[in-house]
Amino acid sequence: MAPPRVSATTVLHASDSVLLRQAGTETVLLDLTSEEFFGLDGAGARMYELLAEPRTIDAVADVIVDEYDVDRDQLVADLVDLAAELVERGLVVADE
Numbered sequence: 001m002a003p004p005r006v007s008a009t010t011v012l013h014a015s016d017s018v019l020l021r022q023a024g025t026e027t028v029l030l031d032l033t034s035e036e037f038f039g040l041d042g043a044g045a046r047m048y049e050l051l052a053e054p055r056t057i058d059a060v061a062d063v064i065v066d067e068y069d070v071d072r073d074q075l076v077a078d079l080v081d082l083a084a085e086l087v088e089r090g091l092v093v094a095d096e
Contacts, residue, residue: 013054044082
């Protein structure tokens with residue numbers, strides 16, 4: 001089964017099977033199911049923190065755009081791409 005398509009309006013949340021730890025300036029995710037690590041920094045790490053509660057990428061971008069000096073449209077595009085990868089890896093869950 002293919003992972004769901006992720007868009008700016010897809011409701012996402014962090015997987016319950018993932019531990020999040022800070023390692024210097026990087027946020028490290030450990031998938032307890034696959035025992036694989038995945039590193040995030042900057043806006044990607046902030047997105048993952050915000051997905052502790054179910055949110056859309058649009059809602060995440062609203063928070064991050066106020067914290068970073070970034071173009072909102074580019075931020076949303078980058079977060080959608082990252083979220084799609086995290087969903088595919090099982091680190092983020094898309095609510096259906």
